[in-house]
Structures are given as C-alpha cells and as structure tokens.
Amino acid sequence: xxxxxxxxxxxxxxxxxxxxxxxxxxxxxxxxxxxxxxxxxxxxxxxxxxxxxxxxxxxxxxxxxxxxxxxxxxxxxxxxxxxxxxxxxxxxxxxxxxxxxxxxxxxxxxxxxxxxxxxxxxxxxxxxxxxxxxxxxxxxxxxxxxxxxxxxxxxxxxxxxxxxxxxxxxxxxxxxxxxxxxxxxxxxxxxxxxxxxxxxxxxxxxxxxxxxxxxxxxxxxxxxxxxxxxxxxxxxxxxxxxxxxxxxxxxxxxxxxxxxxxxxxxxxxxxxxxxxxxxxxxxxxxxxxxxxxxxxxxxxxxxxxxxxxxxxxxxxxxxxxxxxxxxxxxxxxxxxxxxxxxx
Amino acid sequence: xxxxxxxxxxxxxxxxxxxxxxxxxxxxxxxxxxxxxxxxxxxxxxxxxxxxxxxxxxxxxxxxxxxxxxxxxxxxxxxxxxxxxxxxxxxxxxxxxxxxxxxxxxxxxxxxxxxxxxxxxxxxxxxxxxxxxxxxxxxxxxxxxxxxxxxxxxxxxxxxxxxxxxxxxxxxxxxxxxxxxxxxxxxxxxxxxxxxxxxxxxxxxxxxxxxxxxxxxxxxxxxxxxxxxxxxxxxxxxxxxxxxxxxxxxxxxxxxxxxxxxxxxxxxxxxxxxxxxxxxxxxxxxxxxxxxxxxxxxxxxxxxxxxxxxxxxxxxxxxxxxxxxxxxxxxxxxxxxxxxxxxxxxxxxxxxxxxxxxxxxxxxxxxxxxxxxxxxxxxxx
Numbered sequence: 001x002x003x004x005x006x007x008x009x010x011x012x013x014x015x016x017x018x019x020x021x022x023x024x025x026x027x028x029x030x031x032x033x034x035x036x037x038x039x040x041x042x043x044x045x046x047x048x049x050x051x052x053x054x055x056x057x058x059x060x061x062x063x064x065x066x067x068x069x070x071x072x073x074x075x076x077x078x079x080x081x082x083x084x085x086x087x088x089x090x091x092x093x094x095x096x097x098x099x100x101x102x103x104x105x106x107x108x109x110x111x112x113x114x115x116x117x118x119x120x121x122x123x124x125x126x127x128x129x130x131x132x133x134x135x136x137x138x139x140x141x142x143x144x145x146x147x148x149x150x151x152x153x154x155x156x157x158x159x160x161x162x163x164x165x166x167x168x169x170x171x172x173x174x175x176x177x178x179x180x181x182x183x184x185x186x187x188x189x190x191x192x193x194x195x196x197x198x199x200x201x202x203x204x205x206x207x208x209x210x211x212x213x214x215x216x217x218x219x220x221x222x223x224x225x226x227x228x229x230x231x232x233x234x235x236x237x238x239x240x241x242x243x244x245x246x247x248x249x250x251x252x253x254x255x256x257x258x259x260x261x262x263x264x265x266x267x268x269x270x271x272x273x274x275x276x277x278x279x280x281x282x283x284x285x286x287x288x289x290x291x292x293x294x295x296x297x298x299x300x301x302x303x304x305x306x307x308x309x310x311x312x313x314x315x316x317x318x319x320x321x322x323x324x325x326x327x328x329x330x331x332x333x334x335x336x337x338x339x340x341x342x343x
Numbered sequence: 344x345x346x347x348x349x350x351x352x353x354x355x356x357x358x359x360x361x362x363x364x365x366x367x368x369x370x371x372x373x374x375x376x377x378x379x380x381x382x383x384x385x386x387x388x389x390x391x392x393x394x395x396x397x398x399x400x401x402x403x404x405x406x407x408x409x410x411x412x413x414x415x416x417x418x419x420x421x422x423x424x425x426x427x428x429x430x431x432x433x434x435x436x437x438x439x440x441x442x443x444x445x446x447x448x449x450x451x452x453x454x455x456x457x458x459x460x461x462x463x464x465x466x467x468x469x470x471x472x473x474x475x476x477x478x479x480x481x482x483x484x485x486x487x488x489x490x491x492x493x494x495x496x497x498x499x500x501x502x503x504x505x506x507x508x509x510x511x512x513x514x515x516x517x518x519x520x521x522x523x524x525x526x527x528x529x530x531x532x533x534x535x536x537x538x539x540x541x542x543x544x545x546x547x548x549x550x551x552x553x554x555x556x557x558x559x560x561x562x563x564x565x566x567x568x569x570x571x572x573x574x575x576x577x578x579x580x581x582x583x584x585x586x587x588x589x590x591x592x593x594x595x596x597x598x599x600x601x602x603x604x605x606x607x608x609x610x611x612x613x614x615x616x617x618x619x620x621x622x623x624x625x626x627x628x629x630x631x632x633x634x635x636x637x638x639x640x641x642x643x644x645x646x647x648x649x650x651x652x653x654x655x656x657x658x659x660x661x662x663x664x665x666x667x668x669x670x671x672x673x674x675x676x677x678x679x680x681x682x683x684x685x686x687x688x689x690x691x692x693x694x695x696x697x698x699x700x701x702x703x704x705x706x707x708x709x710x711x712x713x714x715x716x717x718x719x720x721x722x723x724x
Binding site for chain 1: 385386387390394397398494498499504505506507508509510512513528535536538539541612614615617618619620621622623624654655657658659661662663665667668671
C-alpha cells in the first residue's frame with residue numbers, strides 16, 4: 001500500500017505547492033517564436049536535481065531568446081511516449097526529454113516525427129534493446145560524470161590522507177542507485193581520484209537498486225559506516241537522500257550528486273555537479289541559432305558542463321590548491337579520469 | 344451518487360485552480376481535450392483518444408480484480424503485485440519462446456500471465472481460508488515480493504537485457520498484441536503517422552473481462568456463492584456453501600484478471616519489462632475504480648474511462664494550460680473522499696432502529712463491510 005500512501009502525501013504536497021505558487025503565463029510578442037517542450041521523468045520538477053536543473057536552463061533560454069516554453073511532468077513511465085508525442089504532434093521546434101529512462105521513448109517518437117528536433121539528457125534515442133538508433137533529429141546530451149566524481153574524490157581522498165575526516169581509517173564509501181553507466185562513471189572518477197590522493201584508501205561501493213526510496217539507500221549507507229567509512233558519496237538521485245541523512249545520524253561526512261545539495265543535510269561537505277542546466281540551455285541555443293546537429297554533445301569540466309561545489313565544509317587552503325591543480329590538469333587533458341567499472 | 348461525487352470534485356478543483364491564480368476554464372478545457380479529444384485547440388483529437396484508451400485498458404481489468412473479491416467481503420490490495428506477476432510471466436514466456444508464431448505464443452503469454460497472477464493471489468486466498476491470515480496484510484506483502492522479484496530479475500537477474508540496464512529483453516514478435524491501426528511510421532492517418540496511435544487489441548480483452556465479471560457474478564452459481572459468502576459467512580455455510588473453497592476460488596479468479604492486465608500491458612504496449620513497474624500504481628488506482636464503479640461491470644468500465652481520461656488529460660493540461668498535473672491527483676482524491684463520506688452517511692441510516700429502506704449503495708467498501716452484512720442487493724444496472 002506504500003504507493004497509495006505516497007500518492008496521498010503527494011496530494012497534500014501538491015495542495016501546498018498550489019497554494020503558494022501562481023499560474024504563469026507566457027507573453028508572446030516576437031515574430032518567430034521558437035516553441036520548446038520539456039518532458040520530465042517521474043522525479044518531477046521539484047526533484048532538486050536533473051528535472052529542476054533542466055527547467056533552470058529552460059528558463060534562462062526563455063529570458064535570452066524569448067522562446068515559448070512548456071513543461072510536462074511525467075507521472076509514470078507510461079507517460080513518456082504520450083508526453084513526447086504531444087509536443088511533437090504540435091510541431092514544437094525542440095522537444096527535450098530529461099533522463100536516461102526516456103531513451104527508448106525518445107527513440108520511438110523521434111522515428112515517428114523525423115522533422116521535429118529532440119534532445120535527451122543522459123541518453124540517446126534507442127530501440128528496445130538499448131541500441132542507439134542514431135536518428136539525425138536527436139541530440140544526445142551526455143556528461144563526463146567521471147570529471148565531477150574525480151573532483152569530489154580529490155576532496156574525500158585528501159581529507160582521509162591528512163586526517164581531516166571523522167574517523168580517518170582510510171575508508172570511504174559510494175552508494176549508487178542502479179548500476180547504469182552515468183552512476184558508474186561518477187563512482188569510477190571518485191575512486192580513481194581518492195586513490196590518487198590517498199594510495200592507502202579503501203573505497204566501498206554499494207548499490208540500492210533504486211532511485212527513489214531513501215530508506216533503501218540509507219540501509220546501504222549504514223552498512224558502509226559500520227565498516228568504517230566516514231565519507232559517503234551518494235549517486236542515487238532521490239534515494240540518495242537517505243545517504244545524506246545517514247551522514248548526520250552516523251556522524252560522518254556525505255557528498256551530494258548532480259545538483260548542489262548543500263541544503264539537503266548538514267553533513268554534505270561537497271557536491272559533484274552535472275550541469276544539466278548548461279546542457280539544456282546549449283541545446284535550445286543550438287536550435288535558435290540554426291546549429292542543431294544530431295548525435296552526441298558531451299559536457300565536461302573542459303566546457304563548463306561538469307564540476308563540483310563546496311558545501312558545509314571550511315576548505316583548508318592546501319586542499320583548495322590541490323583541487324585547482326587537478327581541475328586544471330583535467331581541463332588541459334593532462335589527467336583523464338576513467339569511466340570504466342572496475343570494481 | 345458517484346456522479347455527484349465527480350461533479351463535486353470538479354467544482355472544488357475549479358475553486359483550487361482559481362484561488363491559486365489559474366484559469367479553471369483553461370485547465371478543464373485542456374483536461375477534457377487530453378482526456379476525450381473534444382474541444383481541442385490544435386491538438387490532434389484522435390491522438391488524445393488513443394492515449395486515453397491505452398490508460399483505460401489495464402484499469403478495467405485490475406478494477407474487476409478488486410471488485411470481485413469485494414463481493415466476497417475480501418479486500419484485494421494485491422492487484423499491483425498480481426499485475427507484476429502476470430507481466431513477469433508474460434515477458435519470460437515471450438522471451439523464452441520468442442520464435443513461435445502469434446497463434447501459439449500470444450495465447451501462451453496471456454494464459455501464462457493469468458496463471459501467475461492467480462497463483463500470486465491464490466497464496467493470500469489459501470492463507471485466508473486455512474489459517475485465517477487477513478488478506479489485506481498478505482496481499483500487501485505479496486506486492487512487495489512481486490516488486491522485489493521484478494527488481495532482481497531485471498537488475499542482475501536472468502531477465503536483464505545486459506550489464507548496466509534495468510530492463511529485460513523484448514518479447515518475441517509473436518507474443519505481441521496488434522495495434523488497432525498499423526504501426527507504420529510512413530502511413531499518415533488523421534494527420535499523424537499511424538504508429539503514434541497505440542491503441543491495441545487488449546481493449547477487447549479488457550471489455551471481455553468486464554463482461555465475464557458481470558456474468559460470473561450474477562448469472563452463475565459460483566457468483567451466487569461469492570455474494571453469499573460476502574454477505575454472511577455463517578449463513579452461507581448454513582446454506583451449504585463451502586466458504587473456504589469460495590474464498591480461494593475468488594482470489595484465484597481475481598488474480599487471474601490482474602495477471603491478465605499485466606500480460607496485456609507487456610504484450611500490447613511495453614514489449615519488455617522495465618523499471619517503470621517499480622513505481623507503477625495501476626493496481627492501486629484499481630481500488631478507486633472498483634469503488635467508483637459500484638462493483639458492477641458497466642460501472643467499472645465507466646470509472647476506468649474517467650480515471651484513464653484524467654490521467655491522460657492531466658498531462659495535456661500541464662503542457663497546454665500550465666496547471667500542474669497534480670491537480671488530477673487532487674480530483675481523484677476528492678472523488679474518493681466524497682464517495683467515502685456519502686457512504687458513511689448511508690451507513691448511519693442503517694443502524695438498527697434508525698433504519699429506513701436503504702438507498703442503493705455499494706456493499707464493497709471493506710473497512711465498513713462487517714457493519715453491513717445484510718446489504719446485498721444487486722447494483723443498479
């Protein structure tokens with residue numbers, strides 16, 4: 001009955017949101033107004049992560065280019081295809097799907113509407129076996145998560161090596177959602193950088209097999225704390241809230257993911273950032289400038305599409321120097337964080 | 344009464360939209376367009392109708408799976424788990440025998456789904472009939488087991504498509520239900536490629552399920568026994584009905600309906616198991632559909648149409664009118680709330696001494712069911 005209960009909680013939350021929010025309306029004055037449709041995954045706009053960041057990018061593009069923007073929040077996986085089809089059938093100039101989970105839906109709908117442009121965050125338009133269909137009207141917005149993972153890995157490794165963490169047993173943890181490429185890329189960069197900083201370090205990796213239920217991630221985090229980990233990197237979306245909470249309850253540090261999660265929990269010392277807002281804005285800009293091209297666009301430290309944020313931690317100057325040095329080396333290509341799953 | 348509840352919900356919903364600065368007419372216009380394809384402003388009506396029907400199909404079949412046990416005074420909260428069991432069985436068979444032709448494979452996957460769903464619900468039925476374990480508890484637990492089994496199967500388990508994925512292989516072409524219009528990207532129908540219309544022949548199966556339900560309940564001796572057990576187990580036993588057998592059989596049939604819903608969803612729409620089933624709520628929405636439909640076949644179909652249209656229309660409403668599709672959840676909750684509230688009023692009238700002739704009311708709402716062991720008239724046709 002869990003879902004039903006959440007549903008009613010959702011209704012209460014929705015009432016509160018409705019009570020505070022105002023219905024927006026879009027002024028339409030310009031001559032050629034581009035129409036952009038954004039379809040979120042089931043996380044919804046208030047996920048403080050991908051969907052929210054995509055919306056931030058959309059709003060910025062609206063200010064800069066005067067586009068007409070419309071958003072649909074998918075309520076279930078059944079909604080992806082109809083929601084994408086809705087905008088495509090109305091001949092929108094760009095239809096953006098947020099997230100890996102929509103890859104197959106984008107593959108299907110982009111095949112039906114070859115003259116409509118599509119962009120998808122973190123994925124490509126695929127068939128049911130996950131093969132990229134390489135439709136010319138689909139722009140895939142990928143990220144080098146390992147870049148962002150490496151930066152927070154530097155922080156974790158440096159703290160362990162210099163005895164600035166909570167227990168300093170040279171054990172840190174990472175809690176992934178499902179073992180899919182974006183999640184594993186983050187963890188690969190994190191492990192690599194932490195080991196580079198502190199060769200003695202032991203990186204525990206666990207998966208909750210879930211992206212939404214924070215209790216499941218908390219269980220994994222607790223077991224890592226029991227094994228001596230004192231810095232936990234969550235790579236599990238909404239589920240990862242449980243990791244951040246375990247940070248405070250278990251008396252350890254935690255690291256956020258995707259968006260800046262500073263306010264999610266006092267234990268969050270840093271966040272690995274995947275700048276979905278930059279990617280979304282870029283995709284819209286390309287359409288407005290007539291530069292849309294099918295295929296992959298990669299966002300990384302080099303082009304400002306990935307990075308990190310320092311949160312509830314006072315950074316010692318030596319660590320700051322180290323971070324700047326590593327970031328510079330990744331930018332110049334002298335260091336290349338790995339993306340392979342080797343654990 | 345259900346109609347009144349729906350109207351009341353929409354009125355309150357309009358007030359909420361207006362108070363929060365939105366335009367209720369714009370919101371409901373888009374909702375109706377998205378739900379029923381009428382009063383559209385540029386959207387393709389055929390596309391809207393098609394999308395709504397795709398949502399309606401599983402709601403009808405799972406609605407039946409909740410309504411039937413209600414009649415036996417059993418509360419099946421496990422429709423979701425049974426649906427997942429059915430979808431797992433359908434997918435496993437559809438992959439394993441993917442080379443077989445449609446006339447053989449399609450019946451196999453559908454029957455396989457029904458059997459799996461029946462077994463899933465049958466566990467709860469047997470436990471209820473033998474050791475008296477409450478079916479609410481056991482069906483909820485079986486939901487969790489189904490969801491975790493699914494998780495295992497497609498993340499690291501035998502059905503996983505490949506490393507790093509959270510879905511299964513697609514089922515063979517022979518295991519798929521045909522769409523009503525040809526799934527052809529180049530054929531233009533109603534101004535859009537024919538493949539965007541996803542309505543599939545599972546619609547006929549769902550309608551047949553509702554018809555079978557009505558026939559079974561009112562035209563067979565088993566249906567009579569189910570109703571008798573629902574009204575009073577003691578009286579049924581005195582009349583020679585095997586209560587245990589009836590409970591088990593009822594749950595088996597209900598599970599078969601849910602399992603069929605899951606199999607049809609795989610065979611008709613998804614063609615593979617995906618992580619969307621982790622957060623699927625069809626089996627829970629089915630409880631609302633069964634309540635709103637007053638437990639009759641026609642009523643369930645009508646309630647499913649309403650809920651399917653609300654689901655599809657809510658998405659269009661957000662896209663077109665900028666009103667959060669969460670409004671739809673509010674409308675659904677208000678509908679259920681006012682049904683429950685009316686029901687409480689009706690119950691009060693039936694307290695001995697105050698009782699007049701009861702107006703037609705659904706003898707299905709389980710928490711109150713023990714209070715009303717005599718109320719068992721057929722629902723209004």
